[in-house]
Structures are given as C-alpha cells and as structure tokens.
Amino acid sequence: MLRYIARRIALALPALFGLVVLTFILSRVIPGDPAATLAGDSATPAQLADIRARYGLDRPIMEQAWVHMRQVLSGDLGNSIFSGRPVAEDIARRLPATLELTFVALLIATCLGIPLGLVAALNHNGPIDHLVRVLSVGGLAVASFWLAIMLQLQFSMEWDVLPLRGRMDVPLGMPARVTGFLLIDTLLAGRGDMFVDALRHLVLPGVTLALPGLATIARFTRSGVLEALQKDYVLYARAAGYGRFRLATIFVLRNAITVTVTQIGLLFGALISGAVAIEAVFDWPGLGTYAVQAILSADYKALLAVTLVVGVIYAVVNVLVDIAQAMIDPRVALQ
C-alpha cells in the first residue's frame, strides 16, 4: 500500500511541474502588457521601458520562465506587480473563503445527492425516478451564473429572506481572523449572531455551487444502487426478510457508494475551479474573484500563483481519491 501511495505522489509531481511551465508560458504569450497597466494612463514609452526592465519583463521568455521556476521551487510565489505584496499572503487571505464555500457546497451536494439517487433507484422508472432524472439533467445543464441571479432575485429581492452578497452583513463587521473560515472564527469569537449571519450568507452561493455536483452524485448513486439491486446478496437479504429501508441502507447503499465516493473526491477540485462565476455574482472574496481581478489587470504573478494553488489542490485530492479507492477495493493497489 505504501508503495502504491508513493507511486501516486511521484506521478503527481511531473504533472505539477508541467503545470507551472505551461501556465507561465501561456500567461506571457497571451496579449496583455503588465507594464502598461502598471505605468498607468499617460505612460511614456521611456516609463514603460523602465518598468519592463525593473520587473524583468524585457528578458527572453525562457529566461523569465527559469527565474519563475526557481522562485516556485524555493517556495516563493512572487509579489503582485501592482501592490508589491507577496502573492502567497493574498492567496492565504482568500483561500479560506473559497474552501468554506466549497465544503458547504460539497456537503449540500452529498447530503441531498445520495438520498435522491437512492430513492430514484428504489423507485426505478417511477414518477420519483423520472423527477430525479429531470433534476439531474437540469442541474448539470443550467448555467450557474443564471441560477445565481435567479436565486438572488427570488430569495433576496422578492422574499427578502436571505442575503444577496458577501460573507457577512457590512454593519456587523468581521470576527477576529484566526482560521479565515467564518463559521469557525465566529464561534471562536463567541459571536452566535455572526455565526448565523455567516451561515445565512453561505446558503445561496452554496446551493448554486452545489447543484451540478448534486446532480452528478445523484446520477452515480442511482446507477450504483440499480446495479447493486441486481446482485444475488440483495435477493438473499430480501428472502431473509429485511425490510425495504434496512435493505437499502445496510446492503445496497454501502456496496453501491464506492463509485460515488470517488466522484465526491473529484468534485471537490471541480467545485473550487467552478467557484469563479459563483464568487463573482455573489461577491464572494475568494480565490475565484482574485483570479478574475488578476486576469483583468494582467497581474500575471497573481494569476500564476492561483493556477498553481488550484493545481496542487487538484493533485492532492486526486492522490487522496486514489488512496481511498485502494482502501475500499484493495485490488486497485495490486494493479
């Protein structure tokens, strides 16, 4: 098992190396001159040349890539060319917001997706099954930014029951930052009112982000359960007199869920990158909005760092999923 884990980690490293090189080259060949943005309106050609020289933007692309690689390998993600501040600090401030939103979305997707898939399979080709299938297809097909705006209009504007944007009501302020996760920091600060407010702010973006994942989990659970229902042990359990509920939860779901667990792991990475549009609409100060701002201002250092961090999260989650699979089914490790 240990050899298997070591092999999975070793395979992830070249992928990350490739990611660093590829994203750097892409970020520097796409149109956009950070020097022009940095120098500001009315910049003279001499001022532009001075800034390019100062930030090494006038050096050959491969030389810039080498400098960047060396920086990353030494654990330095560089400084934002606008604020001059370490990009790692900006990301450290933003990442908890995205992770909190992602965890909540994953929780919603899992807690609703698995029961929905189970109920649909147990009512195979019945009205509930059809309804769940329609919801699954709809959940995957609907554009998340459209859904986000619709939810805002209904729950915030029309019914006025949930907040529209942000992580916390502005007049309420923010709790002292300990972890960056507001649900934890508010509790550590002993502020129940803030905790409830943070939770309320998570509902709409969480549901919007969760929907495609919910649809995926429901579909995989449904097909897994349907497959398991055909197995002999289910027939014997039924013959032994197990009731419908116990049969489904004890025998069927436990065996059917292995594929779903893998999907949940992979979904985590997808949700982090999918949070970009959701964060923009809900004004969520996370990694997604940071990336958008970096793109619009050609802050390539910030953009590279975000790509790398998301890539690392993907890689780590993939390794964890591989390990989980091997633990559930030891044949995977032996292969």
Place this chain on the structure above:
Amino acid sequence: MKRHLLRACLAFGLLAAPQVTQAQAQAPRPLVWGDTLPATLDPHAIFDVPSQFVLLNVYDGLYRYQGNPPRLEPWLAESHTVSADGLTWDFTLRAGVKFHDGSVMTAEDVVYSFRRLLTMNRGPASAFTPVLAPERVTATGPLSVRFVLSSAYAPFLSAMPLVAIVNPRAIAPNVANNDWGAAWLAVNSAGSGAYSVVAGNYQTRVSLDIQRFADFFRGWAGNPRPVETVRVRPVMETSTRVLALLRGEIDATDSYLPTDQVERVERNARTRVARDESMRVFTIRMNNMRAPFNNRDARLCLTHAFNYEGFNNVILRGFVVRNAGPNPNNLWGNPPDLAPYAFDLAKAREHCDRARAAGVDFSRPLEIHVQNELEQTVQAAQMFQADLRRVGITLRIVPNTWPGITGSTSRSETTPDMWIHWVSTYFVDPENWVGQMYDSQFHGTWKASSWYSNPEVDRLLRAARTNLSQEERQRLYAEATRLVVADAPDIWVYNTVNLRGLTRRVQGYSFSPVGSGGEIRLMSLTE
C-alpha cells in the same frame, strides 16, 4: 420523524429570518460605498480612476479640482508663482496641516513626496518625468518648495492634484529593500486627508474602512453632520451591484450605472440616480499607419458610417452628450462651434468610392477590439458592424481586455485596426486629451494609439504645452483640435454623463469629473 421535521423547519426559519442584534439596532449604519477599489493604496504607485478615491479622501495634494466644470483650487499650498520662462515654480504651503499621526506637514515632506514619486517612476509620475528630475525639487524654506523644470511645461499646475503628499515619518520605519516603503504603503496610509484608513481592516480590492480625521486641515465647519465611518465594499458584478443598492446593502454604486438600470433605480423609494456631465470621451480608435486607415477618405467613410444618434439616444437612452472631437465639450480650449460628424451612409459611400479610386483596398475584414467586460464597447462594435456592411466593409469584432489592448499599442504593427475606449479626466487640461492623443511624440502610448501624425498639429500642441498664457494656449489648442477633427483620425462619439446610484439617505453628494464625485467629506447621512 415529525419531531425531526419540526427541528429542520425551525433551523431554516432561524437562518431565513433577518438577524438584527441589539448592537446593530443602536449603532448608526455606516456609509457603504460600492465603488471599485484600486489594486494598491499607495498613491504614487498607481494612476487610474479607482485610485482617485484614495487620493481624494485619504491624501491631499498641493492643489485640488473642485466642482463641475472643475476649478483648480489651492489645497495644501496657499499660492504659487512661476518665473517668466516657465521653468521655476515656487509654492507657498499652508501652515499647521497635520498628518493622521499628528505630525505637522513641512516643505521637506513635499520634497520627499515628489522625489518618491519621480524615483519610483510609476503611475502619476508620467505627467512629470519628462520635465522634472527628483533633485530639482527643493525646500526653500519651512513652508516653501521650488520646482525647476528642464523645459517649460504649461500643464504643470493642472497635473499638480495628481500628487499625494505623504508623511515620510510614517513611511521611514517601513522601508524594505530600498522600496520607498511601497510594500507597506500598499496596505497602509500616510496621509493628511479628511479620512484615515482603519488599520488592519483593509483587504486588497475587497474591503477598505476609513474613518473621519477630526484634525483635517480644512476643518469640518462646512459639514455639520459629516460621515464618521465609510466602508468601501466593491461589488464586482453589475447586476449584483444594482440589487445591493436597491436592498440598501450599499449606499452608492460606481458612477457607470448601466443606462437600462436608471429607471429601475429611480423607481425604488429609497434610491436615486445622480446624473452629471463628466469629461470622459467615448472614442473609436483607428490605426492611421495601417491601410485603409492611412487614407483620409477611408477614415471619413468610417466616420460617417457610425450611427451616433442611434447609439447615444436609443442604446444609451440619451444618458450621454454627443461630442464632436477628442476634447470633452465642456473643456476650455475646445472650439465651441465644432460641428460633429453625422451618420450619413450616402456620404460614407462617397468617401469610400474616393478612397477606392485612390487605390485603397477594403476587401480585407477590419478588426475592432472591444473590452469584453464593458458592454458598451461591444454594443457600439455590433452596431458599427451592421452599418459598415451596408457600405461594403466587413468588420470583425475581437473580444479583448484593457491590458490586452494597451499592451499591444506600443508598436503600430501590433496595434489593432480599431479599438474602443474612454479617455477619462486625470487632469483638466486639453493636454490630457488632444495633447497626448495626437502629438506624434506620444506614439507608443495607448493614448496616442491612432498613430496620427500631422507636423502642423505637432507644432501647435508643442507650442501650447510650453506657453504660459492661458489665452494663447486656448487659441493654440482650438486650432489644433480643428485640424485633428478635419483629418478624422478617430471617431468621437459622446461625452459621458456619469450615472451613480445612491440611496436617498446620502446627502451632499457633489460631482467633479476628477474623482467622479467620490469626495466623502462633503457628504452626510440621514436615517
């Protein structure tokens, strides 16, 4: 089972019910400003529209623009004199101005600020570096500063409000790697402005809290109920920004409210729209060094093929003012009788035919680059595309971003055929528009990206730049503007009417094209 259901309902009810704590009910709601924040708080590191909010509220300059049309008023300076040759400028400073740390401003602080700006050579420095070396800024007394320029530069005073005077005593302990404290000042402040930054609450482009500075040098007698605390919370998406205003979550949007949202905001009982003619010209650039734009008839053909009235009055619902040339209509030095080009497809065809007779080839598709996130640029391009098809010209719309386009304008070969942008007000002088857009010495900057070249225009603009007589400058700029408009190097569409959504509790909002009405010290709140 029923008990579980009841618990679930109660939990949802708890979440859904608006939570109002006792503290919230008692504390006055702060002003929540929903406009964009700059990428850094350092006023010497950046030079864009959002950075003016910090410049106007947290810092002060020697002079400041006030009102609309903007008047240049002495601010930290009491007065100035200039030598007859226009090279030596002496400023007398106001006594007793306090920085936020309580220390008193001196001439040495002004010298430090200018040297920091010129040495860092970023953002606002570009207005000064061609004529001013750091060592030519000196203190001639405790409250007097001298600037000695390398050549006469008449817009020098107009550009003075761009420079924030910073407190070297606050910066000095935070200098690292010879950076003039840039990393520290990016997230802190060292100013004397009406508001000071609340330490620790700032998050780049996400949130900024500022609080009233009681010892502000102009005092607060003019505003008996000033805003005590301002929380700047930029809202990224336009639709969310409008909804947040309608709900009262923010008190002000940015000043570019989409025209199709104006009615909606005004219909709401607690919101309104402030409309103010600004100095921001919507311009479609043409690369005059590349065919077919290197032919005047070809440019006139395109100029007559844009439906100004349809765009301004139908798409933008009349919330703009037709602008005949590169300078805003309401700027001095702009010829008041300048006639705008009209949408006339017959005339466009006539000019196209003349261009074809002179050998111009219109067969290749022309490219127009739009700023994808700015809807108006896309709408204008789409409308233009449809009308150009009627005169036999194919227009291809290329989505791009501001840095993407400006980065390509350093050489004529890489500059797009056409692109769309606004020229905003950084300093109120024709130099900001016609001067920097059409003098060929600025080729390679985005402002001069039409690569227009006319020796007579160059001569007039250079004369205007070095002449200290306002009357003479006015004449020279007017003459240069007429020549430029006759040559039609670009297509000038409208002068912006700034539209800012405000809650009705915001009183005293006063617009100036410099800063777009973001000067908080003039405002108050009614509950």
